[in-house]
Structures are given as structure tokens and as C-alpha cells.
């Protein structure tokens with residue numbers, strides 16, 4: 465899953481090692497560039513070499529195969545690097561875990577992603593920030609069919625909620641939290657003109673309102689921590705579970721952060737990799753996540769004349 469891994473990378477630089485291992489796959493003992501003899505320091509005898517699997521190996525050595533790292537190894541490695549790996553990972557994903565739990569309760573999934581993606585770069589909850597500087601919960605009521613959710617705060621011209629990073633970690637900047645004098649409440653995502661999103665017009669072309677700045681539209685000076693693409697090519701989607709099934713997007717328990725990696729999923733939910741109590745309560749308890757046991761497919765009630773694809777009418781709140 466691109467989302468979570470991209471971010472994990474940034475957290476602990478953890479999967480770099482596993483990637484290297486996976487890509488190389490074999491421990492390279494000595495490699496002569498292009499099969500040529502290597503330059504040796506003066507006075508040194510050339511080492512007798514033999515070729516094995518396309519690589520030159522010094523005589524007397526055997527090649528050691530390295531298996532691609534498993535997810536578990538990534539976790540171990542990251543924990544070894546950072547004593548506080550689990551609490552940091554949990555804190556990092558708390559807003560997204562909250563968003564996933566909200567989606568289960570309300571049936572409204574709010575995801576921020578590039579339109580062609582089959583995953584969300586960010587799961588959005590009602591405490592998520594909009595470009596206008598207000599939280600989603602400070603905007604108008606929304607449904608799973610909403611296309612544009614206007615801001616409800618007096619004097620705000622925002623016509624449509626759009627997720628905007630509110631923590632440096634959201635854009636992969638992890639060094640701030642190590643600075644003693646860093647105040648997370650003052651951090652704002654910025655434009656290339658050096659002014660914050662709140663200094664730009666929330667409506668229209670998002671021009672910069674800062675005096676003397678000629679910036680005509682917000683042009684992010686940061687990249688998405690999940691996909692490394694710019695903020696402005698992402699969109700915020702309001703969807704139902706049925707929408708997501710049709711679009712091939714994760715839903716239900718698969719919408720949880722790290723859904724495919726139980727250790728990390730547990731950390732995101734409980735702060736402990738061996739504590740799956742929250743997950744079990746979510747999937748097995750009463751009021752648990754509906755795991756597609758709702759009628760979908762041939763027996764599903766026809767939606768607005770039978771064509772489920774075009775059944776939804778956009779709602780402009």
C-alpha cells in the first residue's frame with residue numbers, strides 16, 4: 465500500500481534497507497564494473513575471481529543470498545532505530561485512524577488522493593483542516609454524495625472543503641518535532657511564494673492576498689508524504705461504501721491504516737503491535753465494521769433505476 469509505506473519511509477527510513485535488499489537480492493561481495501578487472505592499489509596482487517550469477521566473486525568466497533525483507537523485519541528495524549517507534553507511529557496516524565473509524569460509523573468515506581489512484585493519500589476526518597483554515601467540522605453538513613462542502617464560518621469565502629496538511633509530518637517533514645522550540649500549532653503549509661495557505665484566497669484561483677505579492681494561485685512548496693506529488697493535483701472525495709466498492713477502493717476494515725500489516729495496524733489502533741483488542745472489537749464485536757456482508761452484487765437493491773454507476777446525483781451543500 466503506497467500511502468502507509470511512503471509515510472513509514474519518512475518516519476524511520478525503515479524500508480530503505482528492505483528495498484535495497486529486495487532490489488539487490490544478493491549480497492554483493494565484489495563487483496567488477498562491467499566485468500572488467502578492478503583497479504588495484506599498487507603492489508597488491510589481483511584477486512582471482514570467478515563469475516557466478518553475473519557477478520564476479522573472489523575465489524574462496526561463497527555468495528550469500530539475502531531474502532527480501534518481510535514486513536516484520538521492517539518493523540523490527542524501525543523499532544531498533546527508534547525506541548519510541550510505536551508511539552510515534554500511532555501519533556502520526558491518529559488522524560487517519562480516527563477518519564477510518566468515523567467512516568465506519570457514518571458510512572461517509574472522505575479521502576484525499578489523485579483522482580486516478582486506487583488508494584487515498586490521506587483519510588480525512590471532521591478535525592481535518594481545509595485550505596481556508598477551518599476544520600471540516602466547521603463546514604456545512606456533508607453526505608456521501610457531496611461534491612462541494614462550503615465553509616460555514618462567517619465571512620469565509622471557501623466554496624469547497626479541500627484537505628490541507630496541518631502538521632509538518634503530513635508533508636514528510638519530521639525534523640520539526642525534534643526541535644525543542646517547535647510549536648506545532650503555528651506550522652502552516654506554504655506556497656512557493658513563501659506565504660501560507662491561509663494567506664491565499666480560499667476561493668477562485670487561490671491568489672495570494674499578502675500585500676505586494678504577485679502570486680496568482682497557490683503553488684505548493686511541499687509534496688504529498690504518500691505519493692510525492694503536489695498538493696494541487698489531489699482532490700477530496702466524499703464517498704459511500706458502495707462508491708468505493710465500485711471504484712475498487714479500500715472500504716470497511718481494509719480502510720484502516722496498515723490494514724494489510726497486522727503489527728503496524730495494531731500499533732495505529734492501540735499503540736502496541738501485540739494488542740489486537742481494538743481491531744477484534746471493530747471486526748467481530750457488536751456494531752463492528754460491516755465487512756461487505758451488506759447486499760452488494762446481483763441481489764443488491766437497484767439504485768435509482770438500476771444503473772448504480774450513474775445513480776448518484778451530486779449534492780452541492
Ligand SMILES: [Zn+2]
Pocket residue numbers: 596597598615616617620621622
Ligand atoms: Zn473557511
Ligand SMILES: [Zn+2]
Pocket residue numbers: 594595596597598603614615622623624625626666
Ligand atoms: Zn474551507
Ligand SMILES: [Zn+2]
Pocket residue numbers: 655656657658659664671672679680681682683
Ligand atoms: Zn502564493
Ligand SMILES: [Zn+2]
Pocket residue numbers: 655657658659672673674677678679
Ligand atoms: Zn504570496
Ligand SMILES: [Zn+2]
Pocket residue numbers: 577578585688689690691692693698
Ligand atoms: Zn498523494
